[in-house]
Amino acid sequence: xxxxxxxxxxxxxxxxxxxxxxxxxxxxxxxxxxxxxxxxxxxxxxxxxxxxxxxxxxxxxxxxxxxxxxxxxxxxxxxxxxxxxxxxxxxxxxxxxxxxxxxxxxxxxxxxxxxxxxxxxxxxxxxxxxxxxxxxxxxxxxxxxxxxxxxxxxxxxxxxxxxxxxxxxxxxxxxxxxxxxxxxxxxxxxxxxxxxxxxxxxxxxxxxxxxxxxxxxxxxxxxxxxxxxxxxxxxxxxxxxxxxxxxxxxxxxxxxxxxxxxxxxxxxxxxxxxxxxxxxxxxxxxxxxxxxxxxxxxxxxxxxxxxxxxxxxxxxxxxxxxxxxxxxxxxxxxxxxxxxxxxxxxxxxxxxxxxxxxxxxxxxxxxxxxxxxxxxxxxxxxxxxxxxxxx
Amino acid sequence: xxxxxxxxxxxxxxxxxxxxxxxxxxxxxxxxxxxxxxxxxxxxxxxxxxxxxxxxxxxxxxxxxxxxxxxxxxxxxxxxxxxxxxxxxxxxxxxxxxxxxxxxxxxxxxxxxxxxxxxxxxxxxxxxxxxxxxxxxxxxxxxxxxxxxxxxxxxxxxxxxxxxxxxxxxxxxxxxxxxxxxxxxxxxxxxxxxxxxxxxxxxxxxxxxxxxxxxxxxxxxxxxxxxxxxxxxxxxxxxxxxxxxxxxxxxxxxxxxxxxxxxxxxxxxxxxxxxxxxxxxxxxxxxxxxxxxxxxxxxxxxxxxxxxxxxxxxxxxxxxxxxxxxxxxxxxxxxxxxxxxxxxxxxxxxxxxxxxxxxxxxxxxxxxxxxxxxxxxxxxxxxxxxxxxxx
DNA sequence: CTCAGTTACGAAGGAGTCCATCATTATTAG
DNA sequence: CTAATAATGATGGACTCCTTCGTAACTGAG
Numbered sequence: 001x002x003x004x005x006x007x008x009x010x011x012x013x014x015x016x017x018x019x020x021x022x023x024x025x026x027x028x029x030x031x032x033x034x035x036x037x038x039x040x041x042x043x044x045x046x047x048x049x050x051x052x053x054x055x056x057x058x059x060x061x062x063x064x065x066x067x068x069x070x071x072x073x074x075x076x077x078x079x080x081x082x083x084x085x086x087x088x089x090x091x092x093x094x095x096x097x098x099x100x101x102x103x104x105x106x107x108x109x110x111x112x113x114x115x116x117x118x119x120x121x122x123x124x125x126x127x128x129x130x131x132x133x134x135x136x137x138x139x140x141x142x143x144x145x146x147x148x149x150x151x152x153x154x155x156x157x158x159x160x161x162x163x164x165x166x167x168x169x170x171x172x173x174x175x176x177x178x179x180x181x182x183x184x185x186x187x188x189x190x191x192x193x194x195x196x197x198x199x200x201x202x203x204x205x206x207x208x209x210x211x212x213x214x215x216x217x218x219x220x221x222x223x224x225x226x227x228x229x230x231x232x233x234x235x236x237x238x239x240x241x242x243x244x245x246x247x248x249x250x251x252x253x254x255x256x257x258x259x260x261x262x263x264x265x266x267x268x269x270x271x272x273x274x275x276x277x278x279x280x281x282x283x284x285x286x287x288x289x290x291x292x293x294x295x296x297x298x299x300x301x302x303x304x305x306x307x308x309x310x311x312x313x314x315x316x317x318x319x320x321x322x323x324x325x326x327x328x329x330x331x332x333x334x335x336x337x338x339x340x341x342x343x344x345x346x347x348x349x350x351x352x353x354x355x356x357x358x359x360x361x362x363x364x365x366x367x368x369x370x371x372x373x374x375x376x377x378x379x380x381x382x383x384x385x386x387x388x389x390x391x
Numbered sequence: 392x393x394x395x396x397x398x399x400x401x402x403x404x405x406x407x408x409x410x411x412x413x414x415x416x417x418x419x420x421x422x423x424x425x426x427x428x429x430x431x432x433x434x435x436x437x438x439x440x441x442x443x444x445x446x447x448x449x450x451x452x453x454x455x456x457x458x459x460x461x462x463x464x465x466x467x468x469x470x471x472x473x474x475x476x477x478x479x480x481x482x483x484x485x486x487x488x489x490x491x492x493x494x495x496x497x498x499x500x501x502x503x504x505x506x507x508x509x510x511x512x513x514x515x516x517x518x519x520x521x522x523x524x525x526x527x528x529x530x531x532x533x534x535x536x537x538x539x540x541x542x543x544x545x546x547x548x549x550x551x552x553x554x555x556x557x558x559x560x561x562x563x564x565x566x567x568x569x570x571x572x573x574x575x576x577x578x579x580x581x582x583x584x585x586x587x588x589x590x591x592x593x594x595x596x597x598x599x600x601x602x603x604x605x606x607x608x609x610x611x612x613x614x615x616x617x618x619x620x621x622x623x624x625x626x627x628x629x630x631x632x633x634x635x636x637x638x639x640x641x642x643x644x645x646x647x648x649x650x651x652x653x654x655x656x657x658x659x660x661x662x663x664x665x666x667x668x669x670x671x672x673x674x675x676x677x678x679x680x681x682x683x684x685x686x687x688x689x690x691x692x693x694x695x696x697x698x699x700x701x702x703x704x705x706x707x708x709x710x711x712x713x714x715x716x717x718x719x720x721x722x723x724x725x726x727x728x729x730x731x732x733x734x735x736x737x738x739x740x741x742x743x744x745x746x747x748x749x750x751x752x753x754x755x756x757x758x759x760x761x762x763x764x765x766x767x768x769x770x771x772x773x774x775x776x777x778x779x780x781x782x
Numbered sequence: 783c784t785c786a787g788t789t790a791c792g793a794a795g796g797a798g799t800c801c802a803t804c805a806t807t808a809t810t811a812g
Numbered sequence: 813c814t815a816a817t818a819a820t821g822a823t824g825g826a827c828t829c830c831t832t833c834g835t836a837a838c839t840g841a842g
Contacts, residue, residue: 009412009433011800011827014405018828021400035790042400044830046792072789073837157734166734214629228702230621237704238605239735245701247732250641250694303641307698310636311619313628341638343548343557344630402798402829409799426819435801437821463818464808 015051018043020375022051023060026080028105031064033075052078059084082107085148086140087370088133088186089362091195092125092154094118094169099132100359101140104148106205106367110139111356122172130185149369150190151362152178153198155223159240162192169223191369196243196320197234198361199353200227203318205364207357208349214314216346218305220330221322222273224253226308234365243308251304256297263293280326295333302337313344320351327351406442409434411766413442414451417471419496422455424466443469450475473498476539477531478761479524479577480753482586483516483545485509485560490523491750492531495539497596497758501530502747513563521576540760541581542753543569544589546614550631553583560614582760587634587711588625589752590744591618594709596755598748599740605705607737609696611721612713613664615644617699625756634699642695647688654684671717686724693728704735711742718742 018041025040026032032040038048055061062081066074082105091098095118100111112135114128133150137143156167162179183190200217203209209217209229217227226243228235235242246253260276265287270278282290309317319327319334327350335348353360409432416431417423423431429439446452453472457465473496482489486509491502503526505519524541528534547558553570574581591608594600600608600620608618617634619626626633637644651667656678661669673681700708710718710725718741726739744751 009409009800011405011829014402014799015828018400033790045790046831047829049792050828068838070789071787071839073791075790226702230626231624233622235621235703237735238706238737239704241701241733241735242704243702244704244734245698247701247734248694248697249732250698303639306639307636307641308702310632310638311617311634311699311702312626313630313633313635315629341640342632343635343638344628344632346629400829402800405828406799424819436819437802438800440821441799459809461818462810462816464820466819 015054018047018051019055019060022048022055023080023374026061026078028080031067031077031079033077035075037078080105086142086146087363087366088136088147088150089198089359089366090129090133090150090152091198091358091362092129092152092170093195093358094155096355097125097128097132098356098359099129099136100356100363101133101136101142101147102363102366104367104370106363108360108363110136111359112136112139118169119171122176125170126181129182144186147186147188149188149366150182150186151198151366151369152182152190152192153195153358153362154178154192155195157240157244158192158194160236162190164192165240189369191365193234193362193365194225194227194240195358195361196225197227197236198365199320199351199357200229200318200361201234201364201368202353202357202361203320203351204229204232206360207318207351207353209316209318212314212316214312214316216305216308216312216314216317217351218301218308218317218319219321220301220319220324222257222276224256224301224304224321226304228308228312229314230312233368245304245308248304248307251307252300253304256300259293259296259300263289265289265293276323277326280323280329283329284326294329298330298333298337301330302334305334306338306341309338309342309346314346316347316349318349318351320353320357324351406445409438409442410446410451413439413446414471414765417452417469418473419471422458422468422470424468426466428469471496477533477537478754478757479527479538479541480589480750480757481520481524481541481543482589482749482753483520483543483561484586484749485546487746488516488519488523489747489750490520490527491747491754492524492527492533492538493754493758495758495761497754499751499754501527502750503527503530509560510562513567516561517572520573535577538577538579540579540757541573541577542589542757542760543573543581543583544586544749544753545569545583546586548631548635549583549585551627553581555583556631580760582756584625584627584753584756585616585618585631586749586752587616588618588627589756590711590742590748591620591709591752592625592755592759593744593748593752594711594742595620595623597751598709598742598744600707600709603705603707605703605707607696607699607703607705607708608742609692609699609708609710610712611692611710611715613648613667615647615692615695615712617695619699619703620705621703624759636695636699639695639698642698643691644695647691650684650688650691654680656680656684667714668717671714671720674720675717685720689721689724689728692721693725696725697729697732700729700733700737705737707738707740709740709742711744711748715742 021041025037034048038045061078064077082103085104087102089100097114097116100108102108112132114132116128155169157165159165164173164176167173178192179190196219204215209215213232215229219225224246228243260279263279266275266278279290279293283294331348339345412432416428429436452469455468473494476495478493480491488505488507491499493499503523505523507519546560548556550556555564555567558564569583570581587610595606600606604623606620610616615637619634651670654670657666657669670681670684674685722739730736
């Protein structure tokens, strides 16, 4: 008997809604005087005062000194206490384990990186995760008790309980119950998500896709993957397998990289991980063999990209991943391939976030999680949260 | 300066929320006594009474005679006045124009069909639309004034303003401003949507996909198309071109039908539109040539289906359209093709709604539109609606 | 330095909504 | 006809929000 949500309700519920409304007005904004909060929440001035006082009592909001220099009595200013809690984001890759800690507004306060190798044992990799987070906390004078949410990004498919269903990039990673293993280390929610999806999220929040609600993030590198933003939110799919267009043989995504690796111009003895970069660089200078190899590579890339774009009809396609540094070489041919088949051609842009994009996306996902807890319109009490304990 | 929504607000806003909560409890349910409404809305009994009285005054709710046969004072019962407004759905196809009128709960009260031909001039087709709707209204003793929303479904791409961007099935249909042309005929919102999408919606509301929030609807027939339900809602895409995977040459969707048409077993002189049905029927009896033709057809169908499924990872794929009557023949080979590539295999089901599915979907879309107007949490006044005028 | 002008603060009174409680009423079972 | 049952209707109290008005603090001109 899952009743439809109460949604309306008590007087106290109204107060709660107004408090959330005030938080929403204050989040990520400059310190605001009461009158500004009032106009943004639609409340009257006295009511706003009462709400803000309550939020100050709970530790959600703090007062800052008034701004001088204007005529009239100076207005008291308030701001969201973004430092009253913190979020951690982790990126577990084959070669690196990155971590970052941010405040509740998503501003990064510390960041660390640990080098690992693809064959690093699982236990060591997990230990590296803990060291990376501990390092961030130490750098910012925090403890795990200050963390409200931890988000882990990793390669591979992750089910909704935080288990790695399948990962090709890290040995023995498949089947690992990441949320379970790391959940014990932190006294808060620990969420696990696919890395490409988190990167996609970061692009819509602080990257080139800011403001777009329908975005396809195309991860191009030694492996290819996609992250989908639909209606402004991460799309996971029913079985957490959304965006796996590369499984379709017709896309040839798994073998596409060979067009770059096997290019004749690559000097003998180049390490395999550098070959693609070499060819892309050569193509930029106009080397005919390199250009031809890139064209063949993009031919393959474009099939899966077009399938994704035709299915979803996004506003924007963002190129990310290791090869996105060579976007100037890749974008024009990709654009012409897509234009040939797309009814509605999306914009194409290259990511500018760099290697931290997954960690940033993890932080953004944690912030979203907080928002969901706070603003879920149809849930019961939403306000207390850890704060009541930490103040 | 689009302010973030007020979301909280006034006392009257709280009353409004509670009124909506009561409507939600009453919608589509049996007549309910006050105590049941109270427990579903979370309100106290006296408050519920007040809210329901107000809703009766506005015409949203009506009282029905108490149910006898139980001990104690009989409880007054209330129900949503689903007949206080009506919704119209229209399906404009190449061969038929269908219309239906339903009450606010989506129960069909009248339905009509007009035969047209692919080469019927645009003006005549539009006239048929008006006759079809007028017929429904006449059958149920209504006028256009009783309509709260009209939804038109049609083949082709439809932009968000209700213009047909492109349609291959109906000549001179491309570029037509359907919403503009038909909007003048009705004193209410007129929405236009792609027919496959509406069929998909109908499946999730009253068909085999009821209860699923991630659904791919595969329209198979002389033309192929898809309708996507993501997170329980129709996905249109940024440029209204979502689901057009058939544009990708690798899917060969446009030529797939020839495998059925050109099958050697089709008797000389069979009209083209019956050839496919003949082959599918023959395949059911085990005719080797027919089975082989169907296999080849499904080979082509499966590529686009797999691309859509891999991109979205739905819970369920519904086969609809003319050929879905032959689902027993088509499903097994399609299933094996998908299982070969899908990481997470969705369920496969055949539609059971039949030819009215687009009209039903149009009605459901109209009901959704009403819901959005009513329950949009973040909008200002939501309650008045046409009722205040019609009571 | 003083005073007018401006802007924000704070308190008081009023209105609307919700809740808990209790006496009353209508029906069925025996 | 009486007892038991279950819903109704009315009263008073609590809470939140709004409007209004007098007061406080700061700027800038004379």
